[in-house]
Amino acid sequence: MIAEALSYPFFQRALIAGLLAAVACGIVGTFVVVRGIASISGGLAHAAFGGVGLGYLAGFDPILGALGFGLASAVGVGVAEQRLKQGIDTLVAMVWAVGMAVGIVLIALAPGPEPDLMGYLFGNILFVPVRFLILIACMDLLIGFLVIFLFRRLEAVAFDEEFATVIGMRVGTLSLLLLALVALTVVILIRVVGVILVLALLTMPAAIARHWTDALAPMMVVAAGVGAACITVGLFFSWMLASMFSADLPTGPAVILLTAIVYAISAALRHLLSARRPATREALQD
C-alpha cells in the first residue's frame, strides 16, 4: 500500500513538501522554543492569512501574499517590541485577529468562486504544485544559510539578550532577523498544516528534541528529524485510512495529533529516565 501511495505524483510532492517543511520547522522551531516566542509566531501565522486574501483579490499567488504580510508583521511586531518593551502580548493578539479579519474581508471582496478556505486554515499538503516545492527548497536554503552563518550570534541573543546588548552586539537587528525567519517558516507550514495548526509544528518537534539534547545545534537536527518522521507517518496514515475506509482524514490535523502523541511519550520517557538516574542531578545539589 505504501508503494502504491508513492507511485502517485501528488503523493510524492506532498512527501517532499513535508520533508522540506520539517527542515525549516526544526531549525526555526528550536529558536521559537528556547526564546519563548511561540505566541508571536502564532500572531505572524494569522497575520499572514491577510496576505492570502490579498492574493485572491489582486490575482497573484496567495502564498506570496502570505509571505509579504508575514514579513511585514514580523518587522512591525519586532520594532514595536523593542520600542514598547512591554505590552507585546496585546499587540500580538491584535495582529493575530486583524490578520484573519483582513484575509476574510479581502476574500469576500474577491470575484469568482469561493477559494478553498479550509485548505489555508488546516493545511492542504496533498495538492502542492511543483513551484511550491521549489519555493520551500529556496526558503530552506536561505534559512539554513543564515542560521549557519549567524549561529553563534543568534544563540547568544537567545541565551542572554541583556549581555549581548552590553557587549555591543546588534541585538535589535538579530532579533528582527529571527522574527523574519519565523515568518518564512510559518508561510511554508501554512501549506502543510494550515494557519491554525502552524504553532504545533513550530513548537512540538523542538520541544521533543529538547528532551534528548542539551545544545542548540543537535536540538535543531533532532527536531527536524522528529518533524520529518511525524509528517511522513501522518501522511501515510491519512492515506491508508482514506483508501481502506474511504474516510477523508485531513493530513494536517493527523500530523499534529501524531506529533502530540510522540511528545507525550517522549516527555514521559524523559521523566522516567531522569528519575531513575539521579547521577545527572547530582551536580545540581552541590
Place this chain on the structure above:
Amino acid sequence: MTGPPVVSLERVSFAYGHTPALHEVDFELQAGDFVGIIGPNAGGKTTLLKLILGLLKPDSGSIQVFGMTPLEARGRVGYVPQYARFDRSFPIKVRSAIAMGALGRGGPKGAAAVEAVERALSRMELTDVAERQIGALSGGQLQRTLIARALVAGPSLLLLDEPTASLDTRIGRSVYELLEELAEEITVVLVSHDIGVISRHVQTIACLNVDMHYHHSKELTPEMVEAAYGCPVDLVAHGHPHRVLGEHGQQ
C-alpha cells in the same frame, strides 16, 4: 594615574516612574579600584550598574566611562549579571556560553577567541565542566562561568551584580578569591546586599540606598550604614585588618 577616571557619575538621578532609584549620585572610580557597593534590596544597586552599562539612561546628570559615553565604552566593560535570575534550562554548554563573550565589539576573533575562551575556562577552574549544559552546574560554577564569559573580551572594568551565593568552596578557590586576584589587573565593582561577605574582600566600600555614600575607603561609618539601611548596625572599626563589621554580619 593618567587619563580620565574609569567611571565618573555627576549628580545622576534615575526614577522608575515616580519611584526614585538614584538621587543625585556622585561617584568616581580610578583604574585599579576594587569597590564593593552595598545597600538594601531595591536601593538602586542594579540600577547603578545598568546606567554604567548604558542599559538605562539617567533622568539627569552625566555618566562617563573611560571618558566616553556608556554606549561608546561598550566592549571595554565586562558584566556579570545576577546568576540567580538566569534561565538554567537553556540548552547551551559552558564552553559556548563563555565563547559568547568574544562576540562583542572589540572582542577577540578566530584563533585568538578560542584561546581566550580556553584561558578563561582554566582561570575560572571550569575546564572539567566545559562540555556540561549550564543547568548541570553548581551555583558557584555557574557564577564562575558568567565571570569567565565577561573576561573573554579582555575588559578593563568588571561589574558584578550580587555574586553572593557562590560560596561553595569545596573545590578550588572561592569566587571572591578569584575576584581579588582579578582586581590586581583590572578595575572591579561588585554590588551586594550582603555587607559581611563583601567587606572581607574588597578594597573600598560604598553604601547605596537611593543616595550614595562613598569616601574612597574601606571604613564604614555608622552614619553611612544607617543612612543606607535606615537602621543602626554595630560596627567594629578596629581589629582584624579585613574585618569591618562585628560578629553580627559574619555568622
